[in-house]
Amino acid sequence: MVTTERDRTADELLDRRESLMDAAIGRLAAAAPRAPGERGDLARCREDIGAHIDALSAALRATGAEQLGEYCAFTAVFLEGIGVPRSALGAALDALSEAIGERLAPARSAIAQEALAGGRRRLDASPLVTPAALAVIPAAAEAPGDAASAAEALARAAPRVATMSVALSYMRRPGDALAHGWRRARCLEDARRHLAELAAAVDLEAPALFSDYAEWAQTLLTSFGLDPAELVGHLGALGDAIAIALPEHLAAAPRRHLAAAIERLTSGRVELPSFVQPEAPHGTLACGYLDALLQGNRGRALRLIQEAVEAGTPIKDIYTHVFQPCQYEIGRLWQLHQISVAEEHYCTAVTQTVLSHLYPLVFNARRADRRLVAASVDGNLHEIGVRFVADFFEMAGWDTFYLGASTPAQDVIDEVARRGADVLAVSATLGEHLPSVHELIAAARDDGRCRNVVLLVGGQPFRVVHDLWRQLGADGSAPTAEGAVHLAQELLVARSA
Ligand code: B12
Incomplete structure (x- = not known):
C-alpha cells in the first residue's frame, strides 16, 4: 500500500495530539477567558478537541472533507442539544486550525487545514442534520446495498445508523440531550444494542423478539427516570436513519419490526408485576426465600429450603416454584433499579450454593x-x-x-x-x-x-x-x-x- 502525504499528515496529527490540544485550548482560553462555549469547562473542551483531531486524522485517510463534514454536523447537533452554541464548535475548530499552522510543517499543515476548512463549512449549512441532508451524505463504510439480507445490511450499517439516530433524536428532542449531559455517549451504546437485537429479530423474521426487547428496555430506562416518550422517539429516529442508510428493499423489514415495537410501547403502560406471589404454588416459601436473599441472610435462605425438603416438598417444585421465580424477580428488581448489580450477584451466588446442597437428592434417581x-x-x-x-x-x-x-x-x-x-x-x-x-x-x-x-x-x-x-x-x-x-x-x- 502506498503511503501518501495525507497519510503522513494523519499520523503526525495523532503523534502531536496532546500538544495540538494544549495549543488550541490555550488560544480558546485567551480569546474567551471565562469559557469556550457556555460550559465553563476547559477540560471537557480539551477532550472535544482531541476528538476533532481524531476525526480529522481519520478523514485524511479516508473520504476526506465529506466525512469530516458529517462528523462536524453530528457534533454540532450534540453540542446544541446540551446548550453549547454551534459558534463554540466553530471557534474550537478555528483554534485547532491555528494550532496546526503553528505546530506542523507548512506542507502538512496546509493539507490538514484544507480538510478542516471543508468540514468546518458544513457548520454553515442550515438545518444541520435532517433526513434530507443526511440522505446526500455518502455511506462512510461499505455500502450495505449489496448485502445478502436485511439483517446483514443492518449489521454493516449499524455504526453509522446508530450515530445518525442519536443525532436525529437529540435534534428532535433537544431537552433529552440537555438532560443527558455528558452521559449522552450512553445513548450511542444503547442505539448499538437496539440495533444488535433488531438485526437478530430481523434475521429470524420474528418481530415479537424485538418488541419484547423494546418493552424490557422501556421498563429499564424509565426506572432511571427517563421519559417513556424518549425510547419511542429514539426507535422512530432509528427507523428514519435506516430508511436513509439502507436501500428500500432492505430497510422495509427492520422498519416493520420497529413500527411493531413502537405500537406495543404506545398502546398502553408497560406493567411488570412481581414474579413472586404468595398465592402461587409454594408462594409462601418463595416469599420467605426471596426475603432472606434480599436481607443478605444466606443461612436463613438455606435453612428454609432444607426444612421444606424435610417436610416433603418435591425438589422439582422447589426449582420451579421457588428458585426460578426468585431469580426472575431478582432480575426484575435490578431492571427497576431497586437493587444493585452487587445485590443481584449476591442473590444468584446464594441460589447456586443452595442448589449444590440439594445435589445428594438430585443424583440418586434410577x-x-x-x-x-x-x-x-x-x-x-x-x-x-x-x-x-x-x-x-x-x-x-x-x-x-x-x-x-x-x-x-x-x-x-x-x-x-x-x-x-x-x-x-x-x-x-x-x-x-x-x-x-x-x-x-x-x-x-x-x-x-x-x-x-x-x-x-x-x-x-x-x-x-x-x-x-x-x-x-x-x-x-x-x-x-x-x-x-x-x-x-x-x-x-x-x-x-
Ligand atoms: C443472574 C443474571 C445474570 C448473571 C448470570 C450469572 C450466572 N452465573 O448465571 C449475569 C450478571 C452474568 C448477567 C449478565 C447480564 N444480564 Co442477566 N440476568 C440474570 C437473572 C437475574 C437471572 C437468570 C437466571 O438465573 N434465571 C433462572 C433460570 C432458571 O431461568 P431461565 O434462564 O429462563 O431458564 C429456564 C427456561 O428458560 C428454560 N431453559 C433455559 N435454557 C434452556 C435450554 C433448553 C435446551 C431448554 C429446552 C430450556 C431452557 O428452562 C429453564 C428452567 O425452567 C435474569 C432474570 C431472568 N428473568 O432470568 C437476568 C436477565 C436475563 N439479564 C438481563 C441482562 C440485560 C443482562 C446483561 C445484558 C446486563 C448487562 N448490561 O451487562 C448481561 C448479559 C450477559 C451476557 N452476555 O449474557 C436481562 C435480559 C433482558 C432482555 N430481554 O434483554 C434479564 C431478564 C434481567 C432483567 N429483568 O432485566 N445476568
Whole structure:
C-alpha cells in the first residue's frame, strides 16, 4: 500500500495530539477567558478537541472533507442539544486550525487545514442534520446495498445508523440531550444494542423478539427516570436513519419490526408485576426465600429450603416454584433499579450454593442409560437455566454433562462426541445470542459424530417465540426444564420407531 502525504499528515496529527490540544485550548482560553462555549469547562473542551483531531486524522485517510463534514454536523447537533452554541464548535475548530499552522510543517499543515476548512463549512449549512441532508451524505463504510439480507445490511450499517439516530433524536428532542449531559455517549451504546437485537429479530423474521426487547428496555430506562416518550422517539429516529442508510428493499423489514415495537410501547403502560406471589404454588416459601436473599441472610435462605425438603416438598417444585421465580424477580428488581448489580450477584451466588446442597437428592434417581450434554451458547453468561435443565435430566436418571456459561461451539460439539450424548441442550438468554445458537446447531449438523444426537434449544427468546427453534435448525424447544425432559424422551422414541 502506498503511503501518501495525507497519510503522513494523519499520523503526525495523532503523534502531536496532546500538544495540538494544549495549543488550541490555550488560544480558546485567551480569546474567551471565562469559557469556550457556555460550559465553563476547559477540560471537557480539551477532550472535544482531541476528538476533532481524531476525526480529522481519520478523514485524511479516508473520504476526506465529506466525512469530516458529517462528523462536524453530528457534533454540532450534540453540542446544541446540551446548550453549547454551534459558534463554540466553530471557534474550537478555528483554534485547532491555528494550532496546526503553528505546530506542523507548512506542507502538512496546509493539507490538514484544507480538510478542516471543508468540514468546518458544513457548520454553515442550515438545518444541520435532517433526513434530507443526511440522505446526500455518502455511506462512510461499505455500502450495505449489496448485502445478502436485511439483517446483514443492518449489521454493516449499524455504526453509522446508530450515530445518525442519536443525532436525529437529540435534534428532535433537544431537552433529552440537555438532560443527558455528558452521559449522552450512553445513548450511542444503547442505539448499538437496539440495533444488535433488531438485526437478530430481523434475521429470524420474528418481530415479537424485538418488541419484547423494546418493552424490557422501556421498563429499564424509565426506572432511571427517563421519559417513556424518549425510547419511542429514539426507535422512530432509528427507523428514519435506516430508511436513509439502507436501500428500500432492505430497510422495509427492520422498519416493520420497529413500527411493531413502537405500537406495543404506545398502546398502553408497560406493567411488570412481581414474579413472586404468595398465592402461587409454594408462594409462601418463595416469599420467605426471596426475603432472606434480599436481607443478605444466606443461612436463613438455606435453612428454609432444607426444612421444606424435610417436610416433603418435591425438589422439582422447589426449582420451579421457588428458585426460578426468585431469580426472575431478582432480575426484575435490578431492571427497576431497586437493587444493585452487587445485590443481584449476591442473590444468584446464594441460589447456586443452595442448589449444590440439594445435589445428594438430585443424583440418586434410577439410571436411564441416556446421556445429555448441556451448555450455554458462546457469549451467554447465564448458566442457571441450563443447569436446571441438566438437573431435571439427572433427576430423570440421565448421565448429564453440564458445561456452564459461554461455551465455544467446537468445544461443545467435541464434548457431545466424547460423551456419546443422546441429547444436546443449548441455552440462549438474549436475542443477540441467537446467531451463535444458529452457528452451533449448523456445526453440529455438519459433524458426522452428532448425526444421531437430538438438538434442543431453549431460554428466554424461545419462550417469547415458540417456533423459533425451527428457523435455527434444532429438533425442538421447551419453555421449562421439565418440558425439556419430556420432549427429549418423545423425540428419542420417535427416532427409534
Ligand atoms: C443472574 C443474571 C445474570 C448473571 C448470570 C450469572 C450466572 N452465573 O448465571 C449475569 C450478571 C452474568 C448477567 C449478565 C447480564 N444480564 Co442477566 N440476568 C440474570 C437473572 C437475574 C437471572 C437468570 C437466571 O438465573 N434465571 C433462572 C433460570 C432458571 O431461568 P431461565 O434462564 O429462563 O431458564 C429456564 C427456561 O428458560 C428454560 N431453559 C433455559 N435454557 C434452556 C435450554 C433448553 C435446551 C431448554 C429446552 C430450556 C431452557 O428452562 C429453564 C428452567 O425452567 C435474569 C432474570 C431472568 N428473568 O432470568 C437476568 C436477565 C436475563 N439479564 C438481563 C441482562 C440485560 C443482562 C446483561 C445484558 C446486563 C448487562 N448490561 O451487562 C448481561 C448479559 C450477559 C451476557 N452476555 O449474557 C436481562 C435480559 C433482558 C432482555 N430481554 O434483554 C434479564 C431478564 C434481567 C432483567 N429483568 O432485566 N445476568
